[in-house]
Amino acid sequence: MTYTHGFDPVPGDIKAIVAQAANRVMVNPGAVRSETVGGESVTYLIPATGEALGVLLSRAERRGLRPTGAGRARTGAGPLMLYTQSIAILRAPVVEDDYGNEKxxxxxxxxxxxxxVNVQPAGGSTEDPEGKQVTVSGWRLYxxxxxxxxLRETDRVEAWGTTMxxxxxVARWPAPGGGVHHVEADLREVD
Structure with a gap:
């Protein structure tokens, strides 16, 4: 495909959406929605307005094409987010305890x-270990x-003076064409 307008270079997620739309037209150029062989019935995909059918994008594809700007980026079909936060990944060295176990x-x-990056609240829960009331707050890192x-599953994250x-x-979502599209991780506050 040749891109004549927009981003240079064209981001992989936009290329993927364009390829999906082009594939739909190539696979089904007549925009047939359903067929019946016995009795010969064909139904075409026509928008409710009755207008001529062009290349239509799904809701997820339209969400994936939301605009970006300074400090903002798409996360595929997800919401537009600000990526302005600074964190510290905390990684503990592994040592041997008195019994020879690694910890x-x-x-x-x-x-x-x-x-x-972006860190958002993702719910929380209350636990009662050994008669103590403990509030555990959940967060999600994008x-x-x-x-x-x-980021490893054995790491901790520090943000706003809170350790999680x-x-x-750790979810590393693949990008169309290779590499990582984005990373997501669930976090829980620790003492």
Whole structure:
């Protein structure tokens, strides 16, 4: 495909949406919605307005084409987000305890500063271990399109003076054409 307007270079997510739309036209050039062989019935995909059918984009494709600007980026079909927050990834060295077992030593973790991410509240819960009332707040970390992050499931994240543990796997979403589209990670506050 030849792109004559817009971004130079054209971002991979836009190329993917254009390729999907072109593929729909190539696979179904007559815009047939349904066919019946016995009795010969054909139904065409015509918009409710009755206008001539061009190349239509799905809702997800339209959301993926939302505009971007300074400090903003698309996350595919997700909402438009600001990526202006700075965090520190905390990585504990592994030490051996008195019994010869390996454990993380959080007394003096390595601090890896990271700029240009988004951390948002993602719900919370209340637990009652051993008769204590503890509030656990959930957060979600996002990177902008094209940004990979050296974040491991054993790491912690510090933002706004709050320390949070990575919960579960770090999601590295693949980009069309290779690489990482963006990274997401669930976080939970720790003492």
């Amino acid at each position: 993380a030593d959080w007394a003096d973790p390595v601090r890896l500063p990271v700029d240009g 990177t902008p399109r094209g940004m990979d992050l050296d 543990q990575v919960v579960g796997k």
